[in-house]
Amino acid sequence: DAGVTQSPTHLIKTRGQQVTLRCSPISGHKSVSWYQQVLGQGPQFIFQYYEKEERGRGNFPDRFSARQFPNYSSELNVNALLLGDSALYLCASIDTRSSYEQYFGPGTRLTVT
Template structure:
């Protein structure tokens, strides 16, 4: 069975640009969560979606937005990129939004210059 897939694997952008990251969950999983991991830290929660509805939002500015599609895939958008947005962006899927183990994709490494 395919695991969580993310695209692209790497991305280089410049300050002020916009970026869209994509995630396909494990087949049958209806919940997708997004995390940001910077070097030396654990993943930090950004968003959670379940059945196409936002179920949680972390402490990130409004420049960050996300959505979930009818096939349960998800996109994370970041506008007006800052140097500090450089990080590994991880997508995790689970069967439901509560009480189920989250399984992570390989991540998208974003570098903002």
């Protein structure tokens, strides 16, 4: 098992564009969380999904949206990109079978110019 995978690794977008980030959780995990990590800060919670339903939402504008698919993979979408959206976006796969420990992916580095 490769663990949590995220794609792409890096991408560069310009202001006003839209971006989609992808996450595949660990096999058997039915829940994922998304976090934004701005340089010099800790990760900040964006969304949590469990069995395709939104279970929690952080303090982010409506430009941020997400969904989870029947195979438990997930996408994070950000519309109308701003310079301040430049960050590392982390996906965490949650072990819903027992400990509820969150296993983090390598992240997607988004740069908005």
